[in-house]
Amino acid sequence: MSNNAPQGGGLRYPSNKKTIYDRNLNRSKNAELSRAAFAYLFIEMINLAQKHAKDVGDLEKRLNNQGYPIGQRLLDLLLTRSANPLASIRPTRILTLLQFIAQTLYRHLFGRPADALERSNEDPAQYLLFDNEPIVNTYISLPREMSNLNCAAFVAGIIEGVCDHAGFATEGVTAHSVGNQDEGGKDAKGQAMWPGKTVFLIKFKKEVLEREEILGRG
Amino acid sequence: MSYYFTILSPTDTPLFTHDFGTSRSSGDGLAHFTPSDRALAPFILHSALDIVEEVQWGPSSTAGSAPMYLKHIDKYANCYISCWVTGANVRFLLLTRPRDEVLGGGGAGGGLGGQRGSLAGGRLGGGGGGVYRPDAPATEEAVKNFFVDVYESWVKTVMNPFYNAGNGDVVRSPVFRARVAAAAKKYL
Numbered sequence: 001m002s003n004n005a006p007q008g009g010g011l012r013y014p015s016n017k018k019t020i021y022d023r024n025l026n027r028s029k030n031a032e033l034s035r036a037a038f039a040y041l042f043i044e045m046i047n048l049a050q051k052h053a054k055d056v057g058d059l060e061k062r063l064n065n066q067g068y069p070i071g072q073r074l075l076d077l078l079l080t081r082s083a084n085p086l087a088s089i090r091p092t093r094i095l096t097l098l099q100f101i102a103q104t105l106y107r108h109l110f111g112r113p114a115d116a117l118e119r120s121n122e123d124p125a126q127y128l129l130f131d132n133e134p135i136v137n138t139y140i141s142l143p144r145e146m147s148n149l150n151c152a153a154f155v156a157g158i159i160e161g162v163c164d165h166a167g168f169a170t171e172g173v174t175a176h177s178v179g180n181q182d183e184g185g186k187d188a189k190g191q192a193m194w195p196g197k198t199v200f201l202i203k204f205k206k207e208v209l210e211r212e213e214i215l216g217r218g
Numbered sequence: 219m220s221y222y223f224t225i226l227s228p229t230d231t232p233l234f235t236h237d238f239g240t241s242r243s244s245g246d247g248l249a250h251f252t253p254s255d256r257a258l259a260p261f262i263l264h265s266a267l268d269i270v271e272e273v274q275w276g277p278s279s280t281a282g283s284a285p286m287y288l289k290h291i292d293k294y295a296n297c298y299i300s301c302w303v304t305g306a307n308v309r310f311l312l313l314t315r316p317r318d319e320v321l322g323g324g325g326a327g328g329g330l331g332g333q334r335g336s337l338a339g340g341r342l343g344g345g346g347g348g349v350y351r352p353d354a355p356a357t358e359e360a361v362k363n364f365f366v367d368v369y370e371s372w373v374k375t376v377m378n379p380f381y382n383a384g385n386g387d388v389v390r391s392p393v394f395r396a397r398v399a400a401a402a403k404k405y406l
Contacts, residue, residue: 019393021374039328076373079305089283096282163364165306
């Protein structure tokens, strides 16, 4: 604690005088995290949320809130690291944004792109992002009374953070398990080919759709 | 030539402001606004926000992404405004006030600086009457490089888990201010 802050005002610097501004943004570009370390932390996060939550919906909401600021920061970071940094572009249409999420964001978080992206037939404001096996759910087993809980609500929070801050306000992004449904003819042998299959329902607000239409008309 | 730089949140709250002058061709790096101009600058920038919101979505029917650098978007009196929008919809606005030749250059010693004005590379014609053109490619390039540098420092600021731009937290870090000033000195 013997350094004098070079600029006064009570700001303290580490002994090698390097601040966070001196670290390179691309330094952790290829960094990987062990699944066990993440699972350890994630379980504690769920415990924390569960302590204060009244029911399953509230628990999912708390996990969602924990992921939200991560999405906000990943948006800027991943745009900075995009393939051609001098081009400096940002997504302005829904499809571009969703592809950014399904490819770039997913590859950054999980090392692989998301499995499918669809637009809902019933509701034009809703988009579905499929993930056959969310990595965050690897070590989670659900008790019978909470069988409709999906801890990928955390990832849903990350997605919501990205969408909201890119200017595409969402009503909410929720995670639903669709692992045990019958595939209906596609896979006659077993329904549960992907038991942990999760769909993220992304519902955009009305204004976003209006803007999308105006931009589409040109 | 004086500059007034502001970073605004998506809800139009100013998060950071910095004014400076050009360091090129006899500039001394300090802003030379008259007190009334200096008070008017934030109003001009805020009024330009409407234009930002219109322009930021890019020319319609394009591929689906728009550039972050919006170049020169507005002009008020003799002030020019350029803008950069980050991925998270945070706006960087730069108000440029070319020095009036009439005023004779308040700070440049020797009086002859006033005639030439301080042009960021986009010099037209010799003698007095060099006009500042905000859409000259050299000027745009200079401003873009400045914005790119500030954007890098900005991403580092946002990555702080305790900093929430949505809350309207003002950026107080002297290191950030020093970085912005260094970028200004280097490119503008």
